[in-house]
Amino acid sequence: MSARTVSTDNAPRAIGPYSQGTAAAGFLFLSGQVALDPKTGALVQGTIREEVARVLENLRAVLEAAGTGLDRVVRTTVYLTSLKEFEAMNEVYARYFGENRPARSTVQVAALPKGARVEIDAIAILG
Secondary structure, X not given: OOEEEEOOOOOOOOOOOOOOXXXXXXXXXXXXXXXXXXXXXXXXXXXXXXXXXXXXXXXXXXXXXXXXXXXHEEEEEEEEOOHHHHHHHHHHHHHHHOOOOOEEEEEEOOOOXXXXXXXXXXXXXXX
């Protein structure tokens, strides 16, 4: 099996020794994204809704760089620093995914990189 790294300037650069995404076996495996602005590298300041929107825009950019899109996502994991923000996260998440409802887990974590409140990773079908 061969794998290829996927990257784009339209999403934040990885902040560690990993790639934005890896394409293999007909799938794209996306690393977790937090609400970093791809132009400045700074964490988006604002509500959880604004953070979730930035995260999903970052994921969309990596998906598009690989030739796929949010409609081809089959699995996500959402990491929240507070499950009290679950409902607000869901509102934005539902707008982005529309009728596509990927399998998903949501977990509360103690902390996320750069002080983010949400991180989302994904798996999508290529093509």
